[in-house]
Each structure stands twice: as structure tokens, then as C-alpha cells.
Amino acid sequence: MDEKEKRIKELEEKINHLKKENDRLKKIEKEYEHTKKEFEEFKAKHTQTVSELRKALKIKADKTEVPKPAGAKIGHKPYTRLIPARIDYIKEHKLYRCPECNTKLGATQEIRQRYVTDIKLVSRIKNTQHNIHRKYCPACKKIVEPEVPNVLPHARFGLNLMLLVMYLRLGLRLPGNKVREFLSTMYNLTVSEGEIVHILKQLVIAFGPYYSELEKMIRVARVKHTDSTSWRVNGKNYFAWVFIATGVVLYKIRKRNNSRVALSVFGTKQKGMTLVIDRHSALRALAEKAKFFLQLCWSHILADSKDLAKNFGSEGRYVHHKLKEIFEIAVSFEGKGEQEHVDALKAEIFALTLRHYTHITIRRFVNNLWKRDIDSLFRFVTDPDVDPTNNISERELRHLVIIRKISNGSRSARGAHATAMLLSIIQTLRMNKKNPLLEMQGILKNASGY
Numbered sequence: 001m002d003e004k005e006k007r008i009k010e011l012e013e014k015i016n017h018l019k020k021e022n023d024r025l026k027k028i029e030k031e032y033e034h035t036k037k038e039f040e041e042f043k044a045k046h047t048q049t050v051s052e053l054r055k056a057l058k059i060k061a062d063k064t065e066v067p068k069p070a071g072a073k074i075g076h077k078p079y080t081r082l083i084p085a086r087i088d089y090i091k092e093h094k095l096y097r098c099p100e101c102n103t104k105l106g107a108t109q110e111i112r113q114r115y116v117t118d119i120k121l122v123s124r125i126k127n128t129q130h131n132i133h134r135k136y137c138p139a140c141k142k143i144v145e146p147e148v149p150n151v152l153p154h155a156r157f158g159l160n161l162m163l164l165v166m167y168l169r170l171g172l173r174l175p176g177n178k179v180r181e182f183l184s185t186m187y188n189l190t191v192s193e194g195e196i197v198h199i200l201k202q203l204v205i206a207f208g209p210y211y212s213e214l215e216k217m218i219r220v221a222r223v224k225h226t227d228s229t230s231w232r233v234n235g236k237n238y239f240a241w242v243f244i245a246t247g248v249v250l251y252k253i254r255k256r257n258n259s260r261v262a263l264s265v266f267g268t269k270q271k272g273m274t275l276v277i278d279r280h281s282a283l284r285a286l287a288e289k290a291k292f293f294l295q296l297c298w299s300h301i302l303a304d305s306k307d308l309a310k311n312f313g314s315e316g317r318y319v320h321h322k323l324k325e326i327f328e329i330a331v332s333f334e335g336k337g338e339q340e341h342v343d344a345l346k347a348e349i350f351a352l353t354l355r356h357y358t359h360i361t362i363r364r365f366v367n368n369l370w371k372r373d374i375d376s377l378f379r380f381v382t383d384p385d386v387d388p389t390n391n392i393s394e395r396e397l398r399h400l401v402i403i404r405k406i407s408n409g410s411r412s413a414r415g416a417h418a419t420a421m422l423l424s425i426i427q428t429l430r431m432n433k434k435n436p437l438l439e440m441q442g443i444l445k446n447a448s449g450y
Contacts, residue, residue: 221245227393232409259286294376297390335384
């Protein structure tokens with residue numbers, strides 16, 4: 001009996017201990033629920049502060065990501081390379097004995113065709129001596145000589161090689177040492193980085209007239225896009241601008257980021273023309289001075305409203321949701337809408353201003369859309385040539401941004417001008433889906449009269 005009583009006593013002590021532990025856990029759970037409730041109330045009142053704390057502490061929201069299934073989707077049509085349109089060589093492959101048992105084979109039963117595309121791995125450079133016969137002209141009273149075809153004046157390299165260097169350096173964004181390595185590997189040609197820079201300088205002079213033509217085309221186009229980003233010249237802050245219109249991409253690198261840069265390209269007589277921009281104040285000043293009609297970029301507007309949705313709770317989400325709805329309706333007209341449709345869309349924006357907002361940031365954002373921007377929001381509804389976004393400028397600026405990340409900008413203003421001019425030629429040809437190397441060769445041949 002003594003052992004049983006002892007065992008019962010031990011069990012009772014354990015039960016009492018577990019009860020105390022259970023009470024302690026319940027107390028902790030209540031404290032947790034209370035703290036959680038207080039935090040939710042604080043978060044509702046101070047959504048922006050919480051968002052900033054999350055960013056500062058690098059706290060990510062809980063997400064349950066479902067991995068995508070491997071392989072192609074069910075019913076997806078497989079891609080196979082097309083048969084080449086041009087066949088350069090035809091080779092016959094025949095067997096006279098079986099590769100397995102060495103038995104002599106008879107006549108061919110069928111022919112299986114296989115198409116293989118290949119390249120020449122390395123090529124040899126060609127050095128040409130031009131004997132230029134100079135003769136005296138009695139009418140002009142001077143010595144004359146023929147033009148050397150496919151060579152720029154005072155150039156030590158042929159036009160094909162110079163254009164390849166330009167395409168590698170700017171079109172493919174390779175640093176100078178990588179261009180040197182490519183030429184050495186592919187052609188066994190030794191070229192210094194200084195010679196690469198000199199080649200680009202010579203091409204700047206050669207492409208000068210064509211670049212001026214691009215500027216004229218930008219100036220007279222009815223609808224234009226523009227944007228800017230930062231640049232560095234010899235360690236100092238500069239700005240890279242892009243101007244786009246009617247299949248033309250034009251870059252400028254300047255010291256300022258104000259309206260004077262764009263005015264030097266567009267001029268001041270732009271009444272009746274439309275300019276698609278983001279909400280930058282310098283671009284607004286440009287439109288006012290040049291008498292442009294404005295179309296503000298809806299990608300930027302919706303991105304700003306998305307930030308409001310993240311930082312200002314239900315009010316921000318409501319504004320973002322309504323603006324998305326308005327934009328979807330506006331795009332659905334596909335540029336064939338009437339003025340009454342534009343008036344209805346403007347009324348939707350005005351309705352947003354009538355709602356009460358507790359956060360001054362949201363109220364200011366909505367009021368600016370109505371009071372300051374309303375006439376520049378829906379020009380694309382009635383004009384099919386006007387794009388509702390300025391995404392094309394962002395995409396074209398990206399090429400300069402990547403070059404900036406690789407090279408950290410330019411060493412001189414002259415080098416910055418060379419980058420802007422030559423990249424303008426390449427990107428204009430790319431936008432028109434043309435082969436840059438072949439087209440650039442044709443431009444220079446036509447300009448020189450070869």
C-alpha cells in the first residue's frame with residue numbers, strides 16, 4: 001500500500017504541475033492575442049509607418065508560392081526550326097557496307113533529309129593596297145584622284161570593320177577590352193582600345209548628316225515621346241535624354257535636366273503636336289513653352305496609385321482600383337472614342353475628388369489628377385496615334401542605362417556625344433526591324449556617293 005500511495009502522490013504532483021503550466025500558457029496566449037489586436041489597430045492607423053518599418057527591417061509578407069509544373073503546357077504546340085529558305089550546299093552520304101556487321105549493301109531504299117546550319121568559326125582579315133592614280137585636270141587646274149570605295153577618309157580600317165566595332169561596342173554593349181578580344185579571336189586582328197575610340201570618332205563625323213536628318217524627323221512628327229535618366233561624364237552629373245517619334249530614336253546627353261534640352265530638339269513651334277511624358281515638372285514646362293498637347297503616362301499614374309494602396313490601407317486601395325477601372329474603359333475604345341466618352345471619363349476622375357479621405361497624401365494625389373492633369377489624361381481615347389503610356393521611352397532608355405552600368409558613363413563630353421549619336425543610329429534601325437550592319441553600310445555609301 002505504501003508504494004501505491006507514493007505513486008498516487010507523484011501523479012497528483014504531476015497533474016498539479018501540468019495545470020499550472022496550462023494556466024501559464026493560457027495567460028501567454030491571452031497576452032499574445034491582446035498584443036496582436038493592439039498591433040492591428042496601430043497598423044490601421046499608421047499604415048505608412050508600418051510599411052517603412054517593414055522596408056527598413058527587410059520583413060517580407062508571408063506568401064505561399066505554388067511551384068509551376070515543369071515542361072510545356074498541355075496542348076502546347078512544339079516549336080521546330082524552319083527549313084532554311086536558301087540551301088548553299090548539298091552533300092550525299094552513302095554506305096557501301098553495314099556499320100554493324102560489315103555486310104555489303106545494295107541499292108538505296110529511301111533518302112532521309114537533314115538540314116544543318118553552321119558558320120565559319122574564324123576568318124582571315126584582308127589587307128588591300130590601293131594604288132590611287134592622281135592626274136592633273138587642266139580645267140580645274142589641280143591634281144584629282146578617284147574615291148576609294150568602302151573606306152572613310154583618312155581611315156586605316158575598312159568600313160565593314162569599323163561598323164562591326166561600332167555594333168559590338170554600342171549595339172551589344174561590349175567594353176573596349178572585350179571588343180579587342182573578339183577581333184583577336186575571330187580574325188587574328190590586333191586593335192588597341194585607343195584605335196577603337198578613334199574608329200568611333202571617325203564614324204561620328206561620317207554619320208553627322210544622318211543624325212541631323214533624324215533630328216528633323218523628330219521635330220516635324222505629330223506625336224512624340226521623351227524621357228530622361230542620369231549619366232556621368234568624367235565623374236560629374238549629366239543627363240541622358242531620349243526622343244522618339246515615327247520610328248526614330250534620338251539620344252542626347254546634356255549637363256541639364258530642364259526644358260531647354262528638349263526645346264533645342266523640338267523647337268518652340270509645336271502647336272497642335274502631342275507629347276507623351278511622365279509627370280516630371282521639367283517636361284510640363286517644356287509643353288507649355290512649345291505649345292504641346294500633353295498625354296500623361298498611365299503606367300506612372302497607376303504605379304503611384306499602387307504605392308498609395310500599399311501605404312494607406314482601404315482608401316489607397318479604393319483609389320487604385322477605380323483608376324484601373326477608368327484606364328481599362330479608356331483603352332477599350334482603341335483610339336476611336338468620341339468627345340462624349342472623354343467627358344464621361346473625366347467625370348469619373350471628378351467623382352474621386354468628391355470622396356472624403358483621411359490621408360492628405362491621397363487627397364492631394366486625387367486633386368492633382370483633376371485640377372492639374374485632367375486635360376492631359378485621355379487624349380489617346382480619340383486619337384489612335386497617341387499611346388496611353390510612355391513605356392517606349394523607358395525601354396529605349398534602358399540601353400543607355402545598361403551602358404552606364406558597364407562603363408560608369410563617359411570620360412568626356414565628346415565621348416558622351418559619340419555614344420548618344422551612334423546608339424541613335426543603331427536603335428532607330430532596330431526599331432524599324434532592319435539589320436543594323438547592312439543598313440549602316442548603305443547609309444554611309446549613299447552619303448559618300450560610292
